[in-house]
Structures are given as structure tokens and as C-alpha cells.
Amino acid sequence: METSSELALEVPIVSARYARRFVRFMESRGVKRHTILANTGVTDEMLDNPDASLSMHQVVDLLRQADWLMTDERAAFEFGQQLDLPSHGLLGFAVLGQENPRRLISMIVQYLRVGLPLMDMELESTGSTFRIRVVDNWGVDDLRPCLTKIYMGSIYRISCQVCSHFSFQFDFPSSIPIKHWQRLAPGCEFEFGTEVAQVTMPLSGLPFPKSDANLEFLVARTQHSRRQKRLEADETVMQVRDLIISQPGRPCTTENIARRLEISPRTLRQHLSGAGTSFRELRNDIRESFATLYLKDTNVPLESISEKLGFSDQAGFTKAYRSWTGQTPGDVRRQARSKK
Structure with a gap:
């Protein structure tokens, strides 16, 4: 059994x-x-x-x-460095609009916990210095060094534009000189055989840039209404919102979200109802926000937007968007272009 x-x-x-x-x-x-x-x-x-x-x-x-x-024992760290914002899904694009560096680091940790739950992370801060500890909560044992390097590489890639320096500590040994590791992250410190696996980084105080030549799409941050802020007081609603944001496409169903939260679909519906909302309302609200940002701030084709947001075809997306806003996606895009 x-x-x-x-x-x-x-x-x-x-x-x-x-x-x-x-x-x-x-x-x-x-x-x-x-x-x-x-x-x-x-x-x-x-x-x-x-x-x-x-x-x-x-x-x-x-x-x-x-x-x-x-x-090459550095390969896992190098792979982590390839996991930039676009690699982490739609929430990665939303992070682009986050002008507060402290909030950015917190969002990175929050998203990785939800979107890539292979390791857990503990976030601490003292003044302008952040410390992210990587913890094995699955008991992967022999794979812990590999996963730790992947996480460290991705944290470095995402955070390097708002952090001025990184000190990496790994709770396992390395057989190659430190200078070889520093080639992957110039100016940073690497230490192996420590008690814990963690990265320490002071903020540079600079906001995260709103444009990046490597991004396929550019999306500004989602603006939340007062109603949404009130709902965020409920922990279950916050967790559901995070999960929907990380993957709003077709697999995003009540059953799948409930399974991720380790509760029954019925219990999930009861929690959301008690908070004055529903799964359908949360999902549509998030899809509307992202759709509007795509339409106004990018040239992503309507067909691609509809697919990313979980619609079977463009016609279904157009019908849903009209019901949410009273306008068609084409109308919103034309209005946005006319103002530029």
C-alpha cells in the first residue's frame, strides 16, 4: 500500500x-x-x-x-541562469512592473515556491540585505546539490539587476577552483562545505527595468482593485490567486488547484465562497488583467493570447473578453495604438 x-x-x-x-x-x-x-x-x-x-x-x-x-559540475548552475523571468510563466512578466526592489525579491521567492516547488526557500532580511536559504523538503538526497545549483542560478539571473553583490554558500563540496565558479557570476563569492545552502545579497536600490531585449513579451504589472485587496486578507484566496497566475491555461481547474493545495474541491469552493468570491471569478479576473496588459503593451497575436490564457480558440477569447469589459480585444488594441 x-x-x-x-x-x-x-x-x-x-x-x-x-x-x-x-x-x-x-x-x-x-x-x-x-x-x-x-x-x-x-x-x-x-x-x-x-x-x-x-x-x-x-x-x-x-x-x-x-x-x-x-x-561539468557547474552545469546545473548554468541551467538555472537560463531560467529568466519569461521562463517562469505569466507571473514572471507581472514581476517586470514591480518597482520596489524589496517587493521584487519577495515575489521571486513566493513564485518559485508555487511554480517550481522542488525545493523550499526561507527568506530573511536585515536592512537592505536579503538572505535566501534553500531547503530540501522532498528528501531528494543525492540530487540536492543539483537542485540547489539550479535554484541559485535562477535567483542570480532574476535578481542581478537589483542586487549589487551575491555571496553563495553551498552545503556540499566542489572539486574545482572557486575562480571557475566566479566566471559564471563575476564579482560574486562562492563558498562550499558550509552548514547551510544560501545566497546573501544586498539590494542596489535600483528598480527592476521595464524592458529587456531578451523578453519575447513585455507586460506591465497588474493593477488590483480594492475588492481584490480585501480578498487577499484570506490566505486561501491568496494561494489560489498565485496558482492561477502561475498557470492560467487549460490545466487551471478547481480540481487541479485543490489537489495542489491538498484539499478537496468542495472545501476549496467553501473557502472561496466564505471570502465572497469563487474560482471562476478569480480566474476570469486574472485572465482579464493579463489579457488587457498583453493587448495594450505588446504585439502578441490574439491567437497566442487566447491560447496562453486557456481558450480553445480566438473566438472564445473574444466572446469572454467582451463579456468582461464590454469591448473586443481588437478595439482595446486599436485604442492603445492610437494613443502612442
Whole structure:
């Protein structure tokens, strides 16, 4: 009989986009795809499906299969550096509008906990200095160094424009000189064999830039109404909002969200009803906000927007958007362009 912890390993919790990027990263280093996927339960069809999710068991098997293929122990950190804002989904785009550096760091930790729940993180701050500790809450043991490096690399990539210096500490050894690690993050400190795995970074005081040549899309932050702020006082509503924001597409259902929160769909509906809202209302509100930002601030085709937000076709998106705002997506985009 399977235990609850064993069952938890089989629940789809991680977007396949991370596995897709990881496989491509390994392919760029000369490792064949079929070698990476062998005996992992991860298929090409899953990697090519934008709405697919992987279980922790599949992620562990994939990383364990690839870990021994990495000839450079810095490879996992380098992969983490490729996980920039666009790699982390729609919330990553929303972070672009966050002008407060302190709030930005907090949002990064909050999102990684939800969108990439392979490790946990503890955030502390003293003055303008932040410390993020990486904690193994799954008991991955031999893969902990690999996962820790991935998280550290991504934290560095996302935060380097608002932090002036990074001090990395790893609670495992390294067999290569520190100067080789510093080539990946110039001017930063690396220490191995410490008691905990953590990164310490002082804020530079600069706001996160609102444009980046590497971004495929540029989206400003979502403006929340007073009603939304009132709802955020309810912890369940905040958790549901975070999960919807991280993946508002087709897999975003009451059942999937309830499973992520480890409660029944009925209990979830009761919590939301008690807070004066519903899953449908929260999801539509978030989809409306992101749709409007895409329409006004980017040139992303309507078909692509509708797909990202979970609509089966553009006509369905247009109908829904009109019901939310009284305007069609085309009208909003034309009005925005006329003001530029």
C-alpha cells in the first residue's frame, strides 16, 4: 500500500516547460534526448504539450538520469541562469512592473515556491540585505546539490539587476577552483562545505527595468482593485490567486488547484465562497488583467493570447473578453495604438 508521501510524488505539480528547457540545455551540451528521457516516464509528447505538468517522481528521474551525464559540475548552475523571468510563466512578466526592489525579491521567492516547488526557500532580511536559504523538503538526497545549483542560478539571473553583490554558500563540496565558479557570476563569492545552502545579497536600490531585449513579451504589472485587496486578507484566496497566475491555461481547474493545495474541491469552493468570491471569478479576473496588459503593451497575436490564457480558440477569447469589459480585444488594441 502506497503511503501519502509516495502518492504525493505522483501528483503533477511542475510545468513541463521547465523539463523542455532542461532537455534542450542538455542537448546543447551534446547529450541526446532519448538518453535523457530513458526510463523517466517523460515523453516527447509531454515536452511538446504547453499545458502538461510533471510529477515530482518524473522530475527526480529526469534529473537523476541527466546528473551523471553532466561532465561539468557547474552545469546545473548554468541551467538555472537560463531560467529568466519569461521562463517562469505569466507571473514572471507581472514581476517586470514591480518597482520596489524589496517587493521584487519577495515575489521571486513566493513564485518559485508555487511554480517550481522542488525545493523550499526561507527568506530573511536585515536592512537592505536579503538572505535566501534553500531547503530540501522532498528528501531528494543525492540530487540536492543539483537542485540547489539550479535554484541559485535562477535567483542570480532574476535578481542581478537589483542586487549589487551575491555571496553563495553551498552545503556540499566542489572539486574545482572557486575562480571557475566566479566566471559564471563575476564579482560574486562562492563558498562550499558550509552548514547551510544560501545566497546573501544586498539590494542596489535600483528598480527592476521595464524592458529587456531578451523578453519575447513585455507586460506591465497588474493593477488590483480594492475588492481584490480585501480578498487577499484570506490566505486561501491568496494561494489560489498565485496558482492561477502561475498557470492560467487549460490545466487551471478547481480540481487541479485543490489537489495542489491538498484539499478537496468542495472545501476549496467553501473557502472561496466564505471570502465572497469563487474560482471562476478569480480566474476570469486574472485572465482579464493579463489579457488587457498583453493587448495594450505588446504585439502578441490574439491567437497566442487566447491560447496562453486557456481558450480553445480566438473566438472564445473574444466572446469572454467582451463579456468582461464590454469591448473586443481588437478595439482595446486599436485604442492603445492610437494613443502612442
